[in-house]
Amino acid sequence: MRGQDRFGVSAMKTLLAAIIAGGTVLVSGAIYAQSTQSAVQIVPRVTGAAQPMSEIPAPALPRAITDDKRVMRNYPEQPPVIPHSIDNYQLTTKTNRCLECHNREYTESSGAPMISVTHFMDRDGQMLADVTPRRYFCTACHVTQTDVRPLVPNTFTDMKASGRSAP
Ligand code: HEC
Ligand code: HEC
Structure with a gap:
């Protein structure tokens, strides 16, 4: 037992x-x-209410704003948004359609604003004769805008209201 x-x-x-x-x-x-x-x-959820694994038809791409009006920047270092259409502009390692208007030597004929001086600097601050590879793929920073409702609420205030300015 x-x-x-x-x-x-x-x-x-x-x-x-x-x-x-x-x-x-x-x-x-x-x-x-x-x-x-x-x-x-x-x-x-930015994916909306749909089931994650379900198949839903993709909504049509909203049309880009193409009024050619340069938009005010919300802070000085903001990459300005693109105010024109970029449909079918090739941007590959071999071709850069953007630079055909925005690079220094073409701005006179295109009337486009020149890429700024920072776009010529390498990471050591050295000035190059042409656009730096760091700034070659324009659309990594510059984007067109569409007139749609924001996906998430935004409480952004202009830096004039919150930042310091010179006395
Ligand atoms: C055919 C010439 C042309 C091409 C190509 C072109 N742009 Fe432009 N871009 C302009 C002109 C002209 C303006 C000035 C505003 C306007 O007239 O639309 C401008 C304005 C801009 C601005 C606004 C600058 C500011 O200070 O507000 C950005 C950013 C820009 N373009 C980026 C691009 C990018 C990125 C591409 C390539 C995907 C591109 N552009 C291709 C002509 C061009
Ligand atoms: C890594 C991010 C980045 C990339 C890539 C980039 N830009 Fe910019 N761009 C900026 C920023 C930030 C500014 C504003 C501050 C400055 O000038 O650096 C700017 C400013 C500009 C301006 C306004 C210049 C002025 O003096 O008003 C133009 C035009 C422009 N970029 C075009 C281009 C084009 C065309 C390309 C591609 C060849 C490009 N950018 C690639 C970040 C970028």
């Missing part, structure tokens, strides 16, 4: 341990689920 007793006690212990471990997993699982749930509530 001693053997049986011992078996009983150890079985009991194992059972208890399993219950405790299971409980911990359940509780931490619940906490995790709750925290991810509240995170989802705070951050709006």
Whole structure:
């Protein structure tokens, strides 16, 4: 009977341990689920309400604003947005349509604003004769605009209201 007793006690212990471990997993699982749930509530889903794995037709691309009016920058270092169409402008390692108007030597005939002096500097601040490779792919920083409702709310205020200016 001693053997049986011992078996009983150890079985009991194992059972208890399993219950405790299971409980911990359940509780931490619940906490995790709750925290991810509240995170989802705070951050709006940019994917919309659709099921992640479902197939939905892609909405038509909104038309770009092409009024040719240069847009004020929201802060001095902002890459200005593109106020004209860039449809079918080739931008590859071999061809850069943007530079055919915006590079220094073409601005006289194109009337386009020249790429600024920073676009000629390499990462050591050395001035190059042509656009620096760091600034070759224009659309990494410059984008066209569309007249659509923002996906997420935006409380941006102009830096005039929040920044310091010279006394
Ligand atoms: C056919 C000539 C031409 C081409 C090609 C061209 N642009 Fe322009 N771009 C202009 C002109 C002219 C302006 C001045 C505003 C206007 O008339 O649209 C301008 C304005 C801009 C501005 C606004 C500058 C500012 O200070 O507000 C940006 C940014 C710009 N272009 C980027 C690009 C990029 C990027 C490409 C290539 C994808 C490109 N452009 C191709 C002619 C051109
Ligand atoms: C790494 C980001 C970046 C890339 C790539 C880039 N730009 Fe810019 N661009 C800027 C920023 C930031 C400014 C404004 C501050 C400055 O001049 O550096 C600017 C300014 C400009 C301006 C306004 C110049 C002026 O004096 O008003 C034009 C035009 C322009 N970029 C065209 C281009 C073209 C064309 C290309 C591609 C050959 C290009 N940029 C690539 C970041 C970039």
